[in-house]
Amino acid sequence: AQSVTQLDSQVPVFEEAPVELRCNYSSSVSVYLFWYVQYPNQGLQLLLKYLSGSTLVESINGFEAEFNKSQTSFHLRKPSVHISDTAEYFCAVRGANAGGTSYGKLTFGQGTILTVHP
């Protein structure tokens, strides 16, 4: 079984400031890690994912996350945020070798609401 802890429920920042949204996970097996973003009254959109290889993964809109196995973390960062980044962000984990009926079981953190102020 896996669990995910997002350490901040709300993060307010000013536009063009850097931001870090923190995520720690717990698992007895290897995992795949994901960040999803949810805008108001919308479904979830995949922002980025770590499956294997380079521990630093990037999205097309300037976010990046680094997988740190020793600290069991997958923090999300952006060097300069925009008003349009205001949304709720969910960190999620799935067992890497989950087969059979387990592959669909994403475990989500509680979410972090990022609010970007002008």
Place this chain on the structure above:
Amino acid sequence: DTEVTQTPKHLVMGMTNKKSLKCEQHMGHRAMYWYKQKAKKPPELMFVYSYEKLSINESVPSRFSPECPNSSLLNLHLHALQPEDSALYLCASSGTGSREKLFFGSGTQLSVL
């Protein structure tokens, strides 16, 4: 087409009503999911269908009845719901490998009166 389409977007129903939520995808995905998301909470998995067969039921009450009539469609039949069932119901689909990402629909916002 990389969309998961859910209808209706909003639904208000009484506790004695019967209604259905619908989900459709044309990406050739053979895994489809129902999630429930209460306000200010993360999504919680309800059901997983794999190749049109129910593979995971996360101990969901029987007043929620899923159905997968074909590889593109997923329904959630609702009957005798309670006010605490009010939530955003999200459908998702994916390939069947554990590396596959989930594509989510925009959800149905359900209110039970």
